[in-house]
Amino acid sequence: MAAIEKVQPTLRTNRLELVPFGPEHREHTMKLDMDPKVMKHVAFGRPFTEDEAIQVHTWLMNCANLVPGFGTWAGYAQGEFVGWWILGPVPKKDNPEKFLTDRTEYGFRVSPKFWGQGYAKEGAREMIRHAFEDLGLVEVIGETMTVNSASRAVMAACGLRHVDTFFNTYPTPPPGIEEGEVRYSITRDEWCTKQDIRAPQGSVRLRWSPSTALYKLYCYLLKVLR
Ligand SMILES: CC(C)(COP(=O)(O)OP(=O)(O)OC[C@H]1O[C@@H](n2cnc3c(N)ncnc32)[C@H](O)[C@@H]1OP(=O)(O)O)[C@@H](O)C(=O)NCCC(=O)NCCS
Incomplete structure (x- = not known):
């Protein structure tokens, strides 16, 4: 298989151009983070203050x-900012300052x-494709x-399975946290299997490059040898 490229490229789906995040996106992310509708079930369950929104933008870039x-x-449709999508680090259990x-x-x-127009799903499916196909990762998880x-509906629509419900305590718990949090997951093997059954909707499908051809072969072999 060709060497795996580990830089952040611009990604494209049918409707979205997904560009690596930069300082120029701060205004957009702050607007989202300071909107009560958007933040109802995120973090503290209330809009972020300006300071908090700036910190989050910095973290997203870093x-x-x-x-x-x-x-x-940052995702754009016909030149207009739609939202953001992230492939974020998972801290190691034995040393949370290091990442898997x-x-x-x-x-x-x-x-x-x-x-309600399918944008979250479209961008999320492209994130998953990129994670497995371009970065060679073994698992994508999501928590909410x-x-x-x-x-949860977006994660299910991307083929992730609900694998855990857990309960954390927070100094300033958001409303609804008493019902806990859920973890969803999809492994590379599961994703490969799904690709054979149904190509993801809304994504620009596999480019037929030599590495993709090899990757398909790898997925096929994984299935038949198991
Ligand atoms: C969650 C969020 C990203 C969904 O964005 P969206 O672009 O409206 O989602 P989509 O249109 O791609 O919908 C994908 C699926 O979710 C379903 N869905 C969307 N909103 C829903 C809702 N409020 N309740 C139930 N299902 C919903 C859609 O019906 C669709 O299902 P389908 O593929 O089976 O038809 C958006 O509501 C949001 O930004 N919320 C605030 C931030 C947030 O909660 N982020 C996630 C934090 S973990």
């Missing part, structure tokens, strides 16, 4: 430096103007509050 290939992407390099936690935030039905 996440590209934590594990090569990971990062945040073979799996990622993904996430997304879409501007309310674009809700149990009551965040929109986020």
